[in-house]
Amino acid sequence: MTCQHCQDEATVHLTETVDGQRRELHLCVACAREAGVALPESTPSLALDAVIQSLIVSNVGELVGELASLTCPDCGLKFMEFRARGRLGCPHDYRVFARGLLPLISRTHGATRHVGKVARRRPAESERLRLRTQLRDAIAREDYELAARLRDQLRPKDADA
């Protein structure tokens, strides 16, 4: 459709009803401005980065601060990595990241306390999980003496079997 004032493409379409009379107006942007039609501003700057940042802060607390730099000493996972991938690295993460996780758990489940089946054995923090991390570090550092000792400690005891 062409503009009713010039031959440009009409992009502004108005329908007015005056005294029961319907009137249609098809204009290009320039003629519409001239005719005094108020046009919406061109795409406003969305400042997306800021929006996302404020969403994150309001949803998971001040990620920028303490939480963001939190790392589990036992599996080496950073809280930020969990946020990106959605998977935790080891059972101890629930304690290490409690501040960041509990609000999230509460939103997902509407609760923060377990009800239901209780594990028969209730191991406190697993010492063996910690030893495994030390073993991995020792191997990475090529400290084979320590690695051997840790491996001995990790060998399944008969009492455990």
Add this chain to the structure above:
Amino acid sequence: MNLDDLTRNSGEWLRGTGPESDIVMCSRIRLARNLADFPFSNRASRGEKAEIETNFKSCLTSAGLDLTYFDVNSMSPLDRQFLVERQLVSRELANGEGARGVAIGPQENISVMVNEEDHLRIQVMLSGLSLHEVWDRINRLDDQLEEYLAYAYSAQLGYLTACPTNVGTGIRVGVMLHLPALVQTKQIDKVFRALQKINLAVRGLYGEGTQAFGDFYQISNQQTLGKSELELIRILTDVVPQVIQYERTARQVLMNERRQHLHDQVSRAYGVLKTAHTISSEETMLLLSSVRMGINLGLIDDLEIATVNELFIQTQPAYLQKIQGTELGVEERNVARASYLRSRLSNGRHVEPE
């Protein structure tokens, strides 16, 4: 038991027995469990994954459980796909890496996946609407495993899982429903919206992210923390009968108002399945769904519901290739599928597959 034994049988959950089995294909519960002494699977080293697998296998022996362990890591892609089709392992396990596997019970209603997202994913399935029986069985199995394995557990948060969406009970209670009349009468979206409002998830036959297939839908809980296993089961046993009732009403409407049309649709579907010489998987699912409803409405009287249930699984690519003993391309599979369907649906006359 080996994989070839599996191809000769079919899962108990396809038998088409149990309460409401005209609409409820099966009830299933899975529990997510992790060993306290190891990082979660995604963070475990190769060696640690192998140790987790070894611990689990020795637990099976010590507990004297009648489960056969299959090493998925050393399996061919076709065999992995075969286990996915049979609902015994997830796609995630099939496509994973490193030491991993699945322990399967004799009637295929128990499977325990090892080194999936969680160290253990225990699953029990039974045909029909029988969640309480499923719970009794899986709870007992979980107890037996726990005799030998120390689970990651906290007093506040319950069973600890790799993803916080499963923490607490680690339970997913699911019921698989066949809802062709709700689909045909375009009521299904309304039902889904209602279910989502009460925080239940609706998925296709193959779980998360899969399209509903053959008009089968799985309804399951999403919340796992703050309610006990029995409370979560009760939500399903309260809601599912209502969905069943909607489906029955929709079927009745189709029978009363469009009987001839429906009968025609069902008979044509049956006719095509019995006589086609090449057929895609999608078309097969669509037609089997009509035939399944037709049997339940008394419009087909010479076919067992169990046969149709089995065909949903046995017309899929990996099964067809397993029974042919060779890999097949899409076109060849379509021919093999049609031939297999003809042989299974020939009214008792045995027809040799070509």
